[in-house]
Amino acid sequence: MTTMDPLMTPLGQMLLEEITPVVMLISTPSVEEASRKNGLSFLQMLTPFCSFDNIDVPVRTASDQPYRLHKFKLRLFYASDVKRPDLKEAKEQLKQVISEAGEKEFPDSNSDLPKINLELSSSSEYENTPSWFRFLNKELVRVASFSDHEAFDHPVICLLAVSSKDEQPINRFVDFFNTNKLPSLLNDGAMDPKVSKHYLLVHDNQDGPADRASKILTEMRSTFGTSDCTLLCINSSLDGPFKHQDNPWASYITNSSSSPTQDLGCFLKMDDIDEIKVLMQDLSSKHIIPNMEQKIRILNQQVSATRKGFRNQIKNLWWRKGKEDGADSLNGPAYNFNSIESQIRVLGDYAFMLRDYELALSNYRLISTDYKIDKAWKRYAGVQEMMGLTYFILDQSRKEAEYCMENAFNTYLKLGSLGQLNATRCGLWWIEMLKARDQYKEAATVYFRICGEDILHSAVMLEQASYCYLLSKPSMLRKYGFHLVLSGEQYKKCDQIKHAIRTYRCALSVFKGTTWSYINDHVHFHIGQWYASLGMYDVAVKHMTEILYCSHQSKTTQELFLSDFLQIVQKTGRTFEVTKLQLPVINISTLRVIHEDHRTFGSPSAANIREGLWRSLEEEMLPSFSAAKTNWLELQSKLILKKHNQNVCVAGEAVKVTIEFKNPLQISIPISTVTLVCKYSSSTDEVISNENESSMEKDNKVDRFRNMSSDNSSFMVSEVDFLLGGGETTMIQLSATPKEEGTLEIIGVRWKLSGTIVGFYNFELGQPKKNILKRRKTKHLPNEKFKFMVIKSIPKLQGSIHPLPGKAYAGDLRQLVLELRNPSEFPVKNLKMKISHPRFLIIGKQENMMSEFPACLRKNTDSVQSVMHDNPNITTDTVFLFPEGTSVQGETPFLWPLWFRAAVPGDISLCMSIYYEIGDVSSIIKYRTLRLHYNVQVLPSLDVSFQICPFRSRLEEFLVRLDVVNKTSSESFQVCQLSSVGHQWEISLVQAPDSIFPSQSLMAGQAISCFYTLKKSRRLSTLGDDVSTSPVRSDARLVPQIIEDIVYDVNSAPLVNFHHHERLQQEVSSKGDINTVDFVLIYRPFRSSDDPGLSTPSSVMSHHACHFSTASTGPISWLVDGPQTMHHDFSASFCEINMKMHIYNSSGATTFVRIDTLDSAGNGGHINSVNVVQSATTDNQAGWHDITPVNELKVTSNALETQSGKALSLESASSYIWSGSSSTHLNIEAMSSVEIPLQICVFSPGTYDLSNYVLNWKLPSNGQGDSDEKRQHSGQCQGYKYYLTVLQST
Amino acid sequence: MATTACFIIVSRNDIPIYEAEVGVAAKREDAAQLHQFILHAALDIVQDLAWTTSAMYLKSVDRFNELMVSVYVTAGHILYMLMLLHDSRNDDGIKSFFQEVHELYIKTLLNPLYLPGSRITSSHFDTKVRALARKYL
Structure with a gap:
């Protein structure tokens, strides 16, 4: 807190100016006429000399201690003005002041936004807030003057001026005091009508010498008393106008009078001015101040006698209590000027004006309680107000001061419209008080509270509040912005558009760059609208473009924004061009540039395939690759054309740019004439030098855009129109086709929104590094990617496959035709082709063109087959070379058959690349590739599965089960x-x-x-x-x-x-x-x-x-061949049965086979149980076990072994034995079969399962020992069931 | 239930990352921007106030006519704050609301795909906040 002298604060200065003795001036018309010669009224003439910086008058009020008064001021009023100012008139005047200020302060539309200067210090407040605020506030205070509840506006003295020209001047003086001419306030008892008078005789020196005047003066002196009469001579400058160096009136006369300020007082010589000065000083020091002193003393004695002391107070209280029941109007009882309450108030105010603040305060306090008890609220508030000010000046109790001000303010407010003006004045003083103590934040809230019903008034107050927020420490910028917006809205309501724009623009500096979308939209939208209403469409459009990206707003608001925007644009009467139009939104990350150098694309989809995929496909075809595929470094260098380290495109062939447009709004927007903006220069060598130039040119981008679009003789650009629905996203392909050799640079894209506004987008600005086709040139300058060297036209093949279906069922086989065209006059040769998915697409033969499909697939049973057997290994995986001498040229298309088969269900992307060399043209491009791409959707058709199992009864025969399910x-x-x-x-x-x-x-x-x-x-x-x-x-x-x-x-x-x-x-x-x-x-x-x-x-x-x-059990298969049923007389002998085993070796090598026959009885231990397990697994029968109850086992303790002897155990008693060798070894040649005799002996009739034998096989291990061969080299096969029934022959 | 309530989460540098009108009052066209203005202006007060207390719930810090602004700053102090514009006096309810939304926000932060400080676009978060608003306000 500053320990500043309260009187030196702005409020103190204001009080010293505003609460000063009033001098009522009454003059005759001739006096006025005399002064009018100087372009001034008489009052105006005197006014500059009414304030004294150092009057140095000793003053003695109630106390005996005199003090000296230095600064002193008088307020002069014509008697006719001693009344409450006309409200309507005052309002009109205020409005005019505000309007004028609006015109004056209106910012230049081209100027930048005002910068918030945070360096503002509190002392410089008045420099930073608009000056008309002060004037306005003063006016507002003045409007509240001459209220009957206050005494400081009571005239202290009456100055009566009569000209020496007037007839009977003495009578005129007397005449002035005819009561009916006096202000009503004096007559109706609000003010003391017995004002002391001072008589002034004004003499115009131009009318002649002052003889007559001095005569009148003596007469006056004798009539009114010596001391009260004065003679004032003016207009002594007889010889033409007199120019004052620093005109004392200039600062007082602000209203627009016709005469320029230096003419003011032109007939007043320095002597005259000095005379006026002396007059006013004498008036102050000899009349006004002594008068006031005297009155204070008298009143003080009176008050002391009646009100001071305990007894008087009790009496007063009791008396007031009784009075309470009486008059209880809103304003309390009417107090006459000679009532004791009024007298106390006068005493207080006089003391205040003579700066005896202690005395003033004690009297205010005294009267305050009285008024409160009397419920004279207005008077109470007025006294409270004065108390607050007195406290402030005394710098005693800040809290008390504020409390009084608040109390007064609230009381005034409670009075409603009656107290509104006073409330405003009180508020303004209060604010000043707070400001003096650096309480800007609180001051702002008071400003906010002052806002009354008058909109204009509140607008000004809100704006002042906003400045308070700005000045508060720390600065409350957001509040500043908010209040500016509030104020702007009020200004708008009372048609002060310029003020509204000004405040909003100030607010914009706060809200700039904020992400509070609604705020941004609101501010920009309104500024735009208002500028438009002023006819400043250019600026309006500038602001309106800011709000176009309003996806967060409701649909109706979006519509409103857009329609307003378009309306304004329309009003400008021209197509507007905006560098960064936000509608529609361009998704720069989707930007792709497709150009064709030696690579050409058959369809847009082909260009979307990854470059790497194409390169791997073309690897074998391209000469540079096949020649030097030594290391990757070289490979890289070969790819890039060394000399021309930039993109190459061919004249006549379009450079395509795909880019995504997005509509953020819910309403659809029409976009038209979307084109690329390109720059063409005819020389190719200029490229390097051009780079610097283009970067310099960036500044005047819009101009450049405009020029480019008009100059399109050497290249063509495509135009696209479309309608973007609400929230829609569209991919747009644009193209630029150079016509001549040179350099083409794509700068950006331009489009027209709703046919009226043109938007630009510069690719270089928001350029992402990725997604550009030329990815390997990452080190290039960004604009390099959009720069193309145009070379002269070379042939370009066009190719298509038809009729390639978009959809097919799996397995579908089609004959297709590849059609190649070469529209240029030069032939192409050395055609090669490669296909990415030979499983789906294979290349046919020329003769297939003729044959009919599917008849060509017919099996010619009668003819010799050998012709039809192609070796399937040809040309399938490598590059297909078109026949020697194939050359494509001219109108006739070149046709070649292709076969398509939808191999597996799914989405298949088929890529094929056709390589060709350019015949006679000498160009840096020697060859080109045509890349074709097709998408085929393959639907599932049949689900086919096979199952193969060998016949047990026949060797080398299998049963095939085919399961087909229709999946469609x-x-x-x-x-x-x-x-x-x-x-x-x-x-x-x-x-x-x-x-x-x-x-x-x-x-x-x-x-x-x-x-x-x-x-x-x-x-x-x-x-x-x-x-x-x-x-x-x-x-x-x-x-x-x-x-x-x-x-x-x-x-x-x-x-x-x-x-x-x-x-x-x-x-x-x-x-x-x-x-x-x-x-x-x-x-x-x-x-x-x-x-x-x-x-x-x-x-x-x-x-x-x-x-x-088919060979599920290993390389061998066998068949036991023998009788199924036999009749034998067991009574004669046991039965010997001969059988044969056919073993076939289906492997490609000689197989070693060992046959082990197992006799179930007793020989069980012969089989290693582990082996059996092995065999079981190779038999693919794992999990399939015959489960035999253990208690039935008779033969063996080995549970697993029972598998082999199961049939026997079922047969219980009877059994058979293998006769002959129990183990046979043999080698079987590849793909051959052998026959082995087997014999068994049977001892009793019954059915036997002859499966208990084991075949061990072994393949010769190949020396290399290739471990990746998963096949087994040896194995064991369990014999399979063979049932033999032997019957007792009869 | 408050007739007017506008809830907003403000991240560093005054960037609003979540906004919701949770009042039951019929939505006026200009309400959204007025609420934003009031809340934005209240940040000035919060900035001063947040450092004077260790409490996270700052109660009602600012008002504009009938509308009050209650603020809850997260433990990071000033980095993120939850602000509610409301017209009903229901301190306890508002406090609970803030606490639960804070928890919800922390859960959102745990989402590895959510970049702290970016706009909360999760519809789940939105529905939860609205449900909490119905419950407490």
Whole structure:
């Protein structure tokens, strides 16, 4: 807290100016006329000389101790003005002041936002707040003057001025005091009408010498007394106007008078001014102050006599109590000027004015209680107010001072409209008091409370409150902003638009950059609107663009914002251009630049495929790769064109930019003419020097944008129009096509919103590093990515595949055609092609173009087959070279067949790349690649599974179970045939086809099973290319013969190729195992009705199942061959039965086999139990055990061994023994069979299970010991059941 | 239930990371910005007040006409604060509300995908806050 002299504070100064003795001036018209010559009224003429900085008058009031008064001021009022100021008039005037201030303070629309200067110190408050506040506050205080409840506005003296020109001046003086001419306040008893008078005779020197005047003066002196009469001579400057250096009136006359300020007082010479000075000083020191002193003394004595002392107080209290029942109006009883209460108040005010504050305070306190008891609230409040001020000036009790002010303020407020003006004045003083003590925050709340019903008034008060927040320590910027906004709103309500804009702009400096979205929107929207209402559309648009991104607002608000914005833009009458329009939002991270150098793309989707994928696909085709694939460093350097270290594009070929536009609003917005903004320069070498230039140019971006868009002779840009619905996001592809060689730079994108406002987006600014195609050039300057060297036009192949289905069922086989076109005049040659998924797409042969599909798949049973057997290993994995001399040029398209097969369900992305070299053109691009990309959705069709088990009765024959389930939801299929692939297998159907498919088709969801016999073809003992001319029945038809249909040849061109890929795909570990079989199931959609399905009627579908192993027990298979039933006379002898065992070695190597026959009785220990377990596992029968009750076991204690002797135990008594060798060793050549004789002896009739033998086999271990070979090298096979029934022959 | 209640979570640098109108009063078009203004202005008071006390619940710190601003600062003091604009005097309820929302906020912070200081967009959080508002305010 500052320990400042209260009188030196702004409030102190204000009180010294405002609460001063009033001099009532009455003048005759001729006096006025004389002074009017100077451009002044008489009052104005005197006013500058009414305040004295050092009057130095000794004053003695109630106490005996005199003190000296230094600063002193008089207030002059014409008698006609001694009344309550006209409220309406005052309001009008205030309004005018505010409006003028609004005009004056209105910020230049181009100026930047005001900066908040936090360095403001409290002392400089008045420099930083607008000056018109002070004037306004003064006016507000003045409006409350001449109230009947206060005494400091009572005239202390009456100055009567009569001109020497007037007729009968003495009479005029007397005439002044006709009561009906006096102000009503004096007449109705509110003020003491017996004011002391001073008589002034004014003489205009221009009218002649002062002789007459001095004569009148003597007359006056004799009439009114010597001391009270004075002569004032003015206008002594006879010889033309006189210019004052520093005009004393200039600062007082502020209202717009016609004459310029230096003309004021032009006829007053320095002598005149001095005379006026002396007059006023004398008036003050000799008349006013002594008068007041005297009055104070008299009143003080009176008050002391009647009110001071205990007795008087009791009496007073009792007397007042009695009076209470009487007049109880709102304002309390009316007090006459000579009532004791009024007298006390006058005493207090006089003492205050003469700065005897102690005396004033004691009297105020005295009267305060009286008024309170009397419920004279207005008077009470007035006294409280004065008490507060006195406390403040005495600097005694701050708390008390504030309490009094608050009390007064609240009391005034309670009075309603009656007290409003006084409340305002009281509040302003209170605020000043708080400000003087640096309590700005509290001051602000008082300002807030002053706000009354008058909107304009409250607007000003709110604005002042905001400044208080700004000045408080620490600065409360947010409150400052908030109150500015509140104030601005009030200004707006009373049409002070300029003020409103000013306050909002100030507030904007607080809210700038804030994320409080509603606040931002509110401020910007209103500023925009108001500027628009003033016709300043440019600024309005600037503000309105700030609110376009208002996704948080409700839909109606969004609509309002947008429509207002568009309206304003429309009013500007031109298409507006904004560098960063927020509508729609551009998702810069989605930005992709697609340009074609040596890489060309067949479709936009091809460009979206990762570059790495393409490169790995093209690796083998590109010459640079195949030539020097030595290390990665070189590889890198080869890729980039060394000389031209930048993007290359070809004249006439579009550079495409895809970018995402997003509408953040809930309403749809029309976007039109979306184009790329490009810059073209004709020289290619300029590039490097151009870089600096372009960075410099960034400053005047908008201009640059404009120029670019108009100058598009050397390149073309595409235009896109679209409507963005609420919340929608759209990917837009834009293109720029250079026409000539040179350098093309893409700068940004421009678009038109609602056809009126143009937005720009500069790519370089929000440039992310990723997602640009040219990722490997990360070190480049950002704008390098958008810079292209345009080279002259070279041929570009266009290619397409048709008719590639978007959707297909799994297994669908199609013939497609690749169509290549070369629109340019130069031929291309050396065509190569590679496909990413040969499982799905393979390249056909030229002759396939002619053949009809699917007829070409027909098996030619009669013709020689060998022609049709392609070697499946050709061209499948490597690059396909188009025939020598293939050259594409001109109008005729180049066609090439392709085969498509939907191998597995799912979404398949097929990539293919076609390499070609450019014929005769000399260009830095020697070759190009055409990249094609297709997406195919493959739906599941049939679920096919196979199960193979060997026939026990026949060697090398297997039963195949085929389970087919239709997985589709609606489609039905016709299963045509099952073929085994290769020549060593024969397949035939067990049942008739009709019994399997009564309806000839497989309905959706239907499942069937059918059984086949698979037989190894005997005639082909070795694998190889030597093909038997006689047909092998490797196909089993599932459709009845009657349907005129073909048998498909699985060895024909596309099928065998696809099968090869399937084989590779379904690779299992048992590689090279010749005991595997591959199946091809051919089916097709069944058309019972003519529904336009996914596939054409003639389509073929195939399912390939590979690597089904037939040899489940190892490389060997065997068959026990012997009689099933025998008759023997056991009475004669035991029975000897001879049998044969055929063992076939299906492996590719000589196998060593040992046959161990086990006699169940006694020889049980022969088998190592571990071995049995092993055999059981190799038999794939783990988990399948015959469980025999233990108590039934007779033969052996080994539980596992009973497996082999189970049949015997069932047979109980009877048994058999193996005769002959118990163990036979033999070597079986690859792919050959041997026959081994076996013999058993049977002792009694019965049924025997001849399964208790074991075959041990062993493959020669190959020396390399390839560990990855998972196959077993040896194993043991349990003999399988063979039942023999021996009967007693009769 | 308060007729007007605007709840807001403010993170460092005065950035609002969550806003919700939880009052039952029919929503006025200009209410949202008025509430933001009041709450934003109240930050000035909170900034001073938060350092004068060790309590987290600062009670009603500011008012504008009938609307009061209650504040709860998190233990990080000033980094995050929960502010509620309300027109009902229900200190205990507001305190409980703040405490529960604070807990909820801490749970949100535990989400590894939530970047502290970023906007809370979780609809789960929103529903929970509204439920708490119904319960306590």
